[in-house]
Amino acid sequence: MAGVIPTSLSSGKEEDGANRNRAALRRVFYGRSLRSLSVGFWVMVIAFLMIRLSPGDPVRIALGSEATEASVAEMRHKLGLDQSIFYQFYRYFINIFKGDLGYSYFSNRSVTSVVTTHLPVTLMIIALSIFLGILLAIPIALFVALSKNQVTTYLFRAFTSISLALPGFFLAVVGLYFFGIKLRWAPAAGYEPGFPGNLQFIWLPALVNCGSLVPVLSRVLHSSLMDTLDEEFVETGVIRGVSKIRFYWSYLLRPSLAPTVVLLSYMIGVMIGGTVIMETIFSLPGIGRELITAVDSRDYPVVQGIVMIFGLIVVFFSFIGDLLGYLLDRRVTLS
Amino acid sequence: MTSSSHKLLHVVDLKIGIPHPRRETLIMVDNANFDIGYGEMLGMVGESGSGKTMVCRSMIGTLERRGATVLEGQVLFEDQDLAHASESHWKKLRGKAIGYVPQSALAGPNPVLTIQAQLAEALQKSEAKGSIAEQSKRLLDLVKIRRVDTVLKQYPNQLSGGMRQRVMIACALASEPKLLIADEPTTGLDVTVQSQIMELLKDIRREFGTAIILISHDLALIDDVCDRVVVMHAGATVEVGSVAQLAVPRHPYTIALNQSRIDIAEPGSELVTILGSAPSVGEWPLGCRFAARCIFRQNDCSLGANHPPLFGERGSHQSACLHTELLKGAK
Ligand SMILES: Nc1ncnc2c1ncn2[C@@H]1O[C@H](COP(=O)(O)OP(=O)(O)OP(=O)(O)O)[C@@H](O)[C@H]1O
């Protein structure tokens, strides 16, 4: 580090430290935005190709096995599927810029309306998972890091490993049985939009997500905390006699949180994939279930639309995660 | 040691270790003995792992958080025994009369707080007049930082190593301490910055009469700025005396340290390195812990159960060698 930073006192370079930082931040912001868009584009291309290359014909699925060749051809023409794949892509691509993601082949809904009605449910589950995950992981990691007892650390490692090894759908089924059927704390199925009424339907899926989220987050945070505890500056905090809250936040947590935050932002991508299963098990009207239905019936526009949105969300949150990491701890470098 | 003494700090037969519920206590410091007078500059030398930092931690109350504790002996600071102070007592003591500049300059300041915020913390207990902002500026002026307003708003990673060290010194001086402990304040800094920091420490001492403990591996540096020197080896004080007295060493370890000095080696001659390495914590031999590396070793050196005590009158030139008579003429 020392080599990069000017050591001489008289050099004017430190003067614009703040300005330079702001400029760097702006550069990073534009760079990331551009990157998000290009990732979104490639995700869209891949989704477009994959769904078309996989076996299964939406038209035959829609019309059933009894359909005549004539009606098949007619519908194919109507949907534009008789055109070359390049032309289809071109049209799809152009329409995106007009804000038109196309229409479902089967219902008359626009893809945009599918996304806007079902995505909030999924995002709610993920938001609640993150909230619960952080709420549980931070105290656990802090407690284990500060406990001088080796047994605590050992138990922590064991439990987190076990929890991680259990598949999410297994936890979901067990949770549903236990909380939904036995204790009747959670409705076994159904959904009702609107906060906070929807919480009673999504708390259990969010808790199941925590089954993998909390072990991952608390492990990473625990190891960062152990590193921080060895740092010289913690000693300074003790000597200065700062208040307890300030000590925990500014001397322990904040200098340790960046890797966890960055990881959490990547975990959002993993969780989006996971909600597909969760929504099916808990019969929640989220976007994951729509995706499964659409893939089943080869509903090209819906599949493409949802996959592209997933891609954008993942890229967006990884950017937010990096940024938040930097704001928490200036040692983090943004690239 | 009683209140009749007029020294600022006495470290008497200090023994520090980490107790373990099942295994034996791990001893890291045993037989540390030295004093420091008001306004005195004391150098502390010794290889890595010889317990220099541990001894200092006993003066600032941060042993506990490392699981270590004072097992025997005293640390008397103006007649208060710091060695056995309770945590609630430490809450009042810490960050007041003893300032501490931690070992690594680069990692010293808190990376997530601005310089301003850190100075404000350090100034919490200050009784000096003026607002926190005024006092912060004064402190940064004192350690010769320019463009104070910019620096106050910056984070440590925006500052060079030398600047960070100045900030750490400023924080340590915030409570106008009578004793400043600087733990290897110049390691990791380039040579010009090193000498600037040393000048700064000298200025501080001259201006405020602050006593300073300067820990360093660099004997030349210590010769230059200190009044007295304490030499540590494997957790024990093996020699203590004034800089002039240590020019004629009375302990083979000091002789070895002197011979491995680069600055006074004759051009063309080979540098002498010290034989072997210091015994690790937990593997100390009986008797003198330097015996295995000593070229003057005698049969009785490893006989006693304990490390030899410091011979000679406290405050004079003392050495823990059983056979100082063999060392005459050696440098
Ligand atoms: N938490 C700990 N657990 C076990 N051993 C420790 C611990 N902290 C320090 N030690 C040991 O105590 C001994 C003294 O350490 P100390 O940091 O005081 O050495 P030092 O003289 O300051 O060395 P350096 O010049 O490298 O800073 C070392 O051998 C070190 O390995």
Ligand SMILES: [Mg+2]
């Ligand atoms: Mg040290």
